Amino acid sequence: MTANTPKWHYQEVGTEVTDGEGQSFVWLHGWGQDGASMMRLADLFKTEGRHRIYDQPGFGQTDRLPDGAGTEDYADALALELEKIGPQQHIFIGHSFGGRVSVQMAARHPHLVKAIVLIGGAGLKRRRSLAFRLRAATLKLIGRLARFSDKLFGTSFREAYAKHFGSADYKNAGPLRPTFVKVVNENLIQEAKAVRCPALLIYGSDDTEAPPEIGRKYEQLMPIARFTEVKGFNHWDILTRGAYQCQALIKSFLKDVRDD
Incomplete structure (x- = not known):
């Protein structure tokens, strides 16, 4: 799929980046959120450079990409947007779904990426128990049968299946549902291996x-990655209650990136 060019909406904090001085940051939110979810943490770095806190396509005030777009399409569309700024590298800070897009940016458009920070970044398959895998396989089969029945006999089993078994994100995805399905089935192993910037x-x-x-x-x-587990925080409050812990970790990381 070729990325289109939606009109991206973003908020800015920090200082202007000119004549090679200062650092440009790009902040990417998680699924079902918008740029506002990253503002508290981004504001802690407003003296570190210029920050663009984006609404990703289909969220907030940025238009959707074509149906079924994957994270590679999000990255390609964002690359087109950032090329307008000029030839500079950015530090990407992505939460959850935004982490997926950050990995894709580093793999597909390395000339635009100085470093990436993933906060609860998704994109790789989790270990699952045998019972979970069996249940998932059974539900997948039921879903296929429901779709086949709807197509062949005009039933509405697929809709009932989605209401009963679909996750909250799936049910709330609306027109983004094809993209959601594609994204949750991605496994960014090869993309992660292709990342050459610090992470x-x-x-x-x-x-x-x-x-x-x-x-x-x-x-x-x-190849160049640093993992930290922050005790006592979940997928969401790490951005709010855990903002200062994230700030300290990111500041230390930025110092090492600048010293390289």
């Missing part, structure tokens, strides 16, 4: 959406 991986110990095991896998796959 900081921050995961809450109580995160059940993107558990620390994903961060450890990313650390193994990426």
Whole structure:
């Protein structure tokens, strides 16, 4: 799929980046959120450079990409947007779904990426129990049968299936549902291996959406990566209650990136 060019909406904080001085940051929110979810943490770095806190396509005030777009399409569309700014590298800070897009940016458009920070970054498959895998396989089969029945006999079993078994994100995805389905089935192993920039991986110990095991896998796959597990935080409050812990970790990481 070729990325189109939606009109991106973003908020800015910080100082202007001119004549090679200062650093440009790009902040990418998680699924079902918008740029506002990143503002508290981004504001802590307003003296560190210029920050663009984006609404990703289909969220907030940025228009959708074509149906079924994957994170590679989000990255390609964002690359087109950033090329307008000029030839400079950015530090990407992505939460959850925004972490997926940050990995894709580093893999597909390395000339635009100085470093990436994933906070509860998703994109790799989790270890699942045999019971879970069997249940998932059974539900997948039921879903296929429901779709086949609807197509062949004009039933509405697929809609009933989605209402009963679909996740909250799936049910709330609306017109983004094809994209949601594609995204949750991605496994960014090869993309992670292709990342050559420094990466900081921050995961809450109580995160059940993107558990620390994903961060450890990313650390193994990426050549220059640092994994940190932050005790006592889940997938969401790591951005709010845990903002100062994230700030300290990111500041230390930025110092090392600048010293390289």
